[in-house]
Amino acid sequence: MKTSTPNRDSIEQPQTQKIDRVGIIGGGQLAWMMCPPAQKLGIDAIVQTPSPKDPAAATAVEIVLAPVADATATAQLAQRCDVITFENEFVDLEALSKLARQGVCFRPSLESLAPLLDKYHQRSFLQDLGVPVPKFFTLTPNKPLPELQFPVVLKARRHGYDGRGTAILKDWDSLKATWQDWLKVNWDKSKQPSLLLEEFIPFDRELAVIAARNASGEIAIYPIVETQQEDQVCRRVLVPTDVPPAAIERIEAISRTILEKLQVVGLFAIELFLTRDGKVLVNEIAPRTHNSGHFSIDASETSQFEQHLRAVSDRPLGSTAMTCAGAVMVNLLGYETSNSDYLEKRQQLMQIPNTRVYWYGKTESRPGRKLGHVTVLLDGTHADLRKSGIEVARKIESIWYPN
Numbered sequence: 001m002k003t004s005t006p007n008r009d010s011i012e013q014p015q016t017q018k019i020d021r022v023g024i025i026g027g028g029q030l031a032w033m034m035c036p037p038a039q040k041l042g043i044d045a046i047v048q049t050p051s052p053k054d055p056a057a058a059t060a061v062e063i064v065l066a067p068v069a070d071a072t073a074t075a076q077l078a079q080r081c082d083v084i085t086f087e088n089e090f091v092d093l094e095a096l097s098k099l100a101r102q103g104v105c106f107r108p109s110l111e112s113l114a115p116l117l118d119k120y121h122q123r124s125f126l127q128d129l130g131v132p133v134p135k136f137f138t139l140t141p142n143k144p145l146p147e148l149q150f151p152v153v154l155k156a157r158r159h160g161y162d163g164r165g166t167a168i169l170k171d172w173d174s175l176k177a178t179w180q181d182w183l184k185v186n187w188d189k190s191k192q193p194s195l196l197l198e199e200f201i202p203f204d205r206e207l208a209v210i211a212a213r214n215a216s217g218e219i220a221i222y223p224i225v226e227t228q229q230e231d232q233v234c235r236r237v238l239v240p241t242d243v244p245p246a247a248i249e250r251i252e253a254i255s256r257t258i259l260e261k262l263q264v265v266g267l268f269a270i271e272l273f274l275t276r277d278g279k280v281l282v283n284e285i286a287p288r289t290h291n292s293g294h295f296s297i298d299a300s301e302t303s304q305f306e307q308h309l310r311a312v313s314d315r316p317l318g319s320t321a322m323t324c325a326g327a328v329m330v331n332l333l334g335y336e337t338s339n340s341d342y343l344e345k346r347q348q349l350m351q352i353p354n355t356r357v358y359w360y361g362k363t364e365s366r367p368g369r370k371l372g373h374v375t376v377l378l379d380g381t382h383a384d385l386r387k388s389g390i391e392v393a394r395k396i397e398s399i400w401y402p403n
Contacts (some may be wrong), residue, residue, distance in 0.1 A: 014059070014215040015105070017080040018329075019313040020044060026068050026087025029360040029370065030305075031056035032291050034087075037306035043313060047087075048077045055214075055360045071095035085266060085312050089117055090159055090245070091286050095128045107312040108287055112262040116287050119157045119196045120286065129261055131254055134273075135227055151200040154178055158317040159170040166232045168200060170249060201281060203273040208292035211255040211305045212267040212317055218319040219259055220307060221252050222316060224302065226372035226386070227271070227292050228393075233368060235397075237329040239295050240322070240390040243274055250280045256286065269293060269306035291331065291370070296320075296374045297355050299327035326378040330396045332367040342371070348399045 020043055024031045027049025035056060038045040044061040045052075048068060057063050062080060066073030069092050078084060083105045093110050100110055117124035123136045133151075137146045146265045152175065156165030171174045182195060206229060210222040226241040227234050248354055255270055271283040271292030293304035302310075302318025330344075341359070349357050352375040362371055378385055 002230070007047055009033075013023045014314040015082070017082070021046060021083075021086040022049065022141065022309060022313060023074075023081035024060075024087055025054040025077070025084060025091065027054035027060070027063070028053075028087055029362075031176075032308060032360065033086045033294075033303075033358075034289070034305045035059035036060070038309055041306065041309055041313070041315065043309055045151060046077060046081050049376065050146075053363055054387060058361065069095070071099065071269040075099055075104075081337035082084055083312055085308070086113075086288055087244075089113065089291050090294055091117070093117065108264050108266040108268075109362040112264050113287055115262070116285050118159065119155055119284070122285060123196070123198070126258075126282055126320050129257060131257065132279065133362055134198045134201050134281060134283075136170060136196060139195040139197050141183065145175075146197070148172075148197075149199070150175075151236075153198050153200050154182070155196045156182070156197070157196050168232075185244045189347040197239055201273045203274065203394060204276045205241070205243060205274040207247075207272045207274055207280075207378050208237070208290070208295070209251050209252065209270050209272070210267060210290065210307075211259055211270065212311045212396065213259040213264045213305075214311040214317055215265045215314055217260075218317050219256055220302075221255055222293065223322060224248055224251055225292055225295065231368075233331075233333065234291050235331055236389075237292050237295055237334070238386055238393075239329075240385065242386055244278060247274055247278060247280055253278070254282065266311050267304060286398050291373075294358075294373050295327045295329045295334045295375055297358075299324050299377060324377040325380055326385035326389065328376050328378065328392050330376075330393050330400075331370055332372040332374065334365040334367050334371055336365060336367065338365045339363060340365060342400075345400055346372075350393065350395060353377070 022043050022045055024047045027047040031047050035045045046062040047056045047060040048066055050067045064073050064077045085107050097110055108276040117121045120138055123133055124131050151168055154167045154169055167178050168210045206227045208222055208227050209224050225237050225239040225242045228236045232353035234345050243315045267289055269286040269292055273281045273283055289304050289308050297303045301321050301324055307318055346357050356375045359372040374396050380388055
């Protein structure tokens, strides 16, 4: 299935009227962290979210209480704001397209999101663009499997995040068993198969970059970060990364290519692999603010959340320069099922020098759920920042996780 992408003749132009009211579809922690910089910029943030207990409900100027996929509620949201943006990519493009045809302004545009929401389409788009990606295939029932070299990675084509919908498989038996289990849950025979199979990359580092573009074509790229994952869930982020300058130049070039090809108005996160021989491959694109950019709240002149708002509201993009030598961000993930606010642990974390603790206010903890994050600003030379960051991360995790 081919997906269309914008061309130079369809470049979105800045709006003639001032944008001071931004709607956000979604009310989780990403929208919550967007609200303070909105106030700083003189922007009213209005969220569409299903529960008054969601994190952003406490900080938004107005709330439309409705599921994020409710297009009727999004039409109500559009009446209250100048432009609509997204907290996550789990949206119904077909339903929103009807609103776009009626003049509702979405940023990023629905056209720029279209090639990215399905992981197979995203891979195909990047490959057609000449961006290096792992080898990939679709899995279709009743058709022969491709010739494979194990391990391989199996992914849901839609709605996978934080390790959900991703499995690393070491042999044929585990592949076939996992495939059959997923098809029972995910596959609708009237639709396309929902599974993507790709080669496993024996990477040296996992990296990420945050990049923004506004309607005038201005692009701002943040320092490349190293992300450290466990069970396909990000545990910590280190910035800056000590990868070779050639790799940094390649990643920045890839970022510009993607944003310009899609004519993005907003902020994207691009996750990448760096191989042991110095090659860079794109893993995934998240068309929104992202966990790998949380360090920017405390360690950059302009946070990723302010930058996104600047982009979608036709304001000049801010500086992405670091305000410190380096930083480490550690996710506070749920490790049990409970209703605790973990106040004692948070107080211990705040005793670490140069530390900022962000608690998302979620009322229920469960294993793997993102409950908050900690950012620590680092001093020192570039040569020892990575080592210092890892040591601080281990200290944080020794306080947060039992045993």
